[in-house]
Amino acid sequence: SAVIxxxxxxxxxxxxxxxxxxxxxxxxxxxxxxxxxxPGQSLTLIATANQGSEATxxxxxxxxxxxxxxxxxxxxxxxxxxxxxxxxxxxxxxxxRQGATGELFFGEGSRLTxx
Amino acid sequence: xxxVEQNSGPLSVPEGAIASxxxxxxxxxxxxxxxxxxxxxxxPELIMSIYSNGDKEDGRFTxxxxxxxxxxxxxxxxxxxxxxxxxLCAVKSFAGSSASKIIFGSGTRLSIRP
Numbered sequence: 001s002a003v004i005x006x007x008x009x010x011x012x013x014x015x016x017x018x019x020x021x022x023x024x025x026x027x028x029x030x031x032x033x034x035x036x037x038x039p040g041q042s043l044t045l046i047a048t049a050n051q052g053s054e055a056t057x058x059x060x061x062x063x064x065x066x067x068x069x070x071x072x073x074x075x076x077x078x079x080x081x082x083x084x085x086x087x088x089x090x091x092x093x094x095x096x097r098q099g100a101t102g103e104l105f106f107g108e109g110s111r112l113t114x115x
Numbered sequence: 116x117x118x119v120e121q122n123s124g125p126l127s128v129p130e131g132a133i134a135s136x137x138x139x140x141x142x143x144x145x146x147x148x149x150x151x152x153x154x155x156x157x158x159p160e161l162i163m164s165i166y167s168n169g170d171k172e173d174g175r176f177t178x179x180x181x182x183x184x185x186x187x188x189x190x191x192x193x194x195x196x197x198x199x200x201x202x203l204c205a206v207k208s209f210a211g212s213s214a215s216k217i218i219f220g221s222g223t224r225l226s227i228r229p
Contacts (some may be wrong), residue, residue: 002151016141033217040201042219042220042221042222043159043203043219044219045216045217045218048216050223057217092159100148101207102147102164102205102207102217103149103161103164104149104150104151104159104217105162106124106158106160107158108157108158109152109158
């Protein structure tokens with residue numbers, strides 16, 4: 001199993017500011033996934049981050065709002081830009097189990113509250 | 116139509132009984148199906164994966180897949196209070212030529228009553 005560390009675990013942010021979430025994996029992985037889980041809701045895929053290429057964003061999510069970096073095979077960041085209260089959510093980083101595509105491991109999540 | 120549908124619950128089951136959780140999906144081309152458990156305030160954790168029609172058993176858990184009916188279920192035998200959680204159904208959907216992605220249902224909240 002992969003060990004995934006996310007920082008920060010939680011934060012309270014002011015409207016209009018930006019916050020960067022970091023995700024560190026203990027092994028090299030091709031793809032890293034960023035999900036959002038709004039209060040009482042299920043997981044929604046924001047984007048898939050591949051090392052060395054632009055992230056692939058899902059419908060409803062744009063790079064200007066959620067820029068992603070993937071500088072190497074063990075690390076990624078997700079920035080939530082120009083935050084509004086609607087961005088209050090848990091943001092989860094995940095990776096697939098090696099050789100068993102579709103089985104995901106998740107980080108502990110970053111709980112953001114925007115005032 | 117949602118891509119992965121689940122009854123949100125809550126589903127209340129007495130301790131020791133069988134809990135049955137259901138999920139339907141819309142993409143007939145989907146090949147991989149998963150059940151995740153999420154305790155309150157925690158991240159999801161994988162409990163079962165199933166790739167072919169029929170049943171797959173792992174301890175007290177049995178996943179059932181019927182691709183013709185586009186239906187996936189999870190049975191939990193001898194339910195324990197520690198099984199109380201939200202169960203998320205997930206499907207690996209192939210989006211044409213782009214990378215496949217994993218889509219989650221809204222989850223079913225399960226409560227095991229002593």
